[in-house]
Amino acid sequence: MPATIKDIAKAAKVSRSTVSRVLNDSGYVKEETRERVLAVIEELNYSPSAIARSLSNKRSNTIGVVVPDINNPFFAEMIKGVTRVADAEGYRLLLVDSDENNEKEQLALQALKEQRIEGLLIVATPAKEKKSLEHLRWMRSHHIPVVLLDGHMKYDEFDGVFIDHYQGAHEATLALIDAGHKRIGIMTGKLSSRPAMERLRGFQDAMAERKMTSYDEDILFGDYGHEKAYRLTKEMLMRDKRPTALFISSNQMVLGMMRAVSELGLSIPKDLAFIGFDRLETLNLIGMNCSTVDAHTVEVGELAMKRLIQRLDNEKLKTAHRVLRPDLSLRGSESKSK
Amino acid sequence: MPATIKDIAKAAKVSRSTVSRVLNDSGYVKEETRERVLAVIEELNYSPSAIARSLSNKRSNTIGVVVPDINNPFFAEMIKGVTRVADAEGYRLLLVDSDENNEKEQLALQALKEQRIEGLLIVATPAKEKKSLEHLRWMRSHHIPVVLLDGHMKYDEFDGVFIDHYQGAHEATLALIDAGHKRIGIMTGKLSSRPAMERLRGFQDAMAERKMTSYDEDILFGDYGHEKAYRLTKEMLMRDKRPTALFISSNQMVLGMMRAVSELGLSIPKDLAFIGFDRLETLNLIGMNCSTVDAHTVEVGELAMKRLIQRLDNEKLKTAHRVLRPDLSLRGSESKSK
DNA sequence: GTGAAAGCGCTAACAT
DNA sequence: ATGTTAGCGCTTTCAC
Secondary structure, X not given: OOOOHHHHHXXXXXXXXXXXXXXXXXXXXXXXXXXXXXXXXXHHOOOOOHHHHHHHHOOOOEEEEEEOXXXXXXXXXXXXXXXXXXXXXXXXXXEEEOOOOHHHHHHHHHHHHHOOOOEEEEOOOOOOOOHHHHHHHHHHHOOOOEEEEOOOOOOOOOEEEEEOHHHHHHHHHHHHHHOOOOOEEEEEOOOOOHHHHHHHHHHHHHHHHOOOOOOHHHEEEOOOOHHHHHHHHHHHXXXXXXXXXXEEOOHHHHHHHHHHHHHOOOOOOOOOEEEEXXXXXXXXXXXXXXXXXXXXXXXXXXXXXXXXXXXXXXXXXXOOEEEEOOEEEOOOOOOOOO | OOOXXXXXXXXXXXOHHHHHHHHOOOOOOOXXXXXXXXXXXXXXXXXXXXXXXXXXXXXXXXXXXXXXXXOOHXXXXXXXXXXXXXXHHOOEEEEEEOOOOHHHHHHHHHHHHHOOOOEEEEOOOOOOXXXXXXHHHHHHHOOOOEEEEOOOOOOOOOEEEEEOHHHHHHHHHHHHHHOOOOOEEEEEOOOXXXXXXXXXHHHHHHHHHOOOOOXXXXXXXXXXXXXXXXXXHHHHHOOOOOOOEEEEOOHHHHHHHHHHHHHOOOOOOOOOEEEEEOOOHHHHHOOOOOOEEEOOHHHHHHHHHHHHHHHHHOOOOOOOEEEXXXXXXXXXXXXXXX
16 A cells, blocks of 8 residues: 555654645745655655545645537547646646536536536536536535536526637628628528527628528528538539528538539539638648638637636636637638639 | 535434445445435535545545547547446546646656556557656556556556557558559658557568568658648659559548649549558548548557456456457558559 | 444644 | 644444
8 A cells, every 4th residue: 555644754753744744845844854754755655645635625626627529629629728727727627528418417517526626617518407507506506616618508607718609600601792602501500509509690690781682491401410411412502593602500511511512523612612610620731721710619728717717716706708709711612703 | 615424414313324324325224214314415415525435445436547639539539438438337537638748747647646546548658768667667566557558658567458550551551452553652650659660560561471562762751740741742743753552651641642642733543542541531521532541449448448447356467468450441542543 | 223433644723 | 843633524343
């Protein structure tokens, strides 16, 4: 079994408090004894128990982070941002993959409570039974601050850092209009998700502002996935009258769209122009230039963690929502053929 | 402050041990009292402290997982696998991103020791100063089993689950030969990494076995990145005499290669055929069919975690290395034009 | 079946 | 400057 503070104390012929002092360099301790203690620590290969310390301290130094899918670059980047500032500020992270699954999310929250996390960052999934919301409230009522990361839910009662989906879609749509397209469509994500709805609104408002005619059949109801996008695009491309440009609400759907276009022997942007939501690094790297709305996901993570720390220092801040505007990068796929 | 077991005991008019018993359903407790206790727990919204339990138990129930980069899908998938079995077996994960940085890795290992992890899964980075190796040995000497996940290092003294890079490259090369290519090259990864070296060997052995002539200038020394791959490919494509096919040691490099090919107005596989290492999902989804060697990364994670659990149960197993053969998926990019 | 008491490894007053 | 003494919240003998 590993050496304890007691072993160190005995070997260094001092009391446990002295050892504790050199460990945390708190309080006074003569240089001479400090060195002796340090030597013993080194010699016995002593590693203090964070567990015991936490119990005594009543400080776990741990932040819980819950995301729907670690493999999704979108969330992975947020985590990167969170990690960055957590490291810098000396917080440990307990990372949980809720797998888009309400039940798992709840178990996770349960477990995190038991771990006595000091704060929680969460990409909240839409809670049918409101169970998750209850957990979040429990956290808050127990003085565990909660900061929401962009996602389906946007509860006013908690701090949060969000992406401006509306604005991103709005700008993208204007860019398509400015490129000279007369008939423009949208492929939406699952409309049960907040971001998908906001993007749709952004699109519609932009169209209305510019007095563009909207056709109902130009709203393609996708589900964020590439497969459905493929089918929808194919159907659309076989119509007589159709949009010359599309705003596409997710990068996966852009991929499906592209497959449809290429299978029909058509090309981008000549036969169909588009702007997508979320970067498409891979495609840009091989020289297929995709115009996209780029959200600052890493920054979302950083800001959220910073906000959490602020709140840890001062519980009495009023809740705030930070909303980040995405960037529009035009690379050519939005162009209108003359 | 949260309710403690003591509060529950008082409110339920029983002793702390009884509460503890119902919490862990250990020992006997009358149905009636159990219900009363449960009721109080519910009412007081009690959540037991994992910290206190761990201290008492001397069991943290926690496994440390260290990877060089959470954002890299390669490692993200391993984590997915690890998570899967950890969840099922009731272990908590402490996930650390070492950022390919030796110093960070060491700090992380240090921190994990203090957290009293019961086991460690690590994608070890090449340790210049052997400091990491010392940490790993420390772990073992303190009865904390270590299982290596495929990566740069392959220390014989620890259990590990690896990918058969040699075999993958070997098979891919044979496939190119079978496709009818007479002159075949390779683009390597950073040769300081074990996988890159093994892949190179696999390529060379396959060439030799089939008595193919190898040209020194057909070994392109890449660095895993797309930028260098782009330059190397461009140079190669401008030569008079050159390979008609390439085995490319990473997916990022495939991307750079493709950009070079398309910029020169050439096409795949007509002007240059290839097989790459690591899947290229995105490209396959848009209908560019890339032949690749697919490693079973999720499985690496699963097997490693399972192995760790075995060792947790039985410290005295002899160390073993499990090596997984990747699959070759041919999708057309390897074809020879007639 | 249930309770009393000791102890897990550390910190934090409070003395000295 | 250093030691003494209580806990922190839980589990676990050992009694009864």
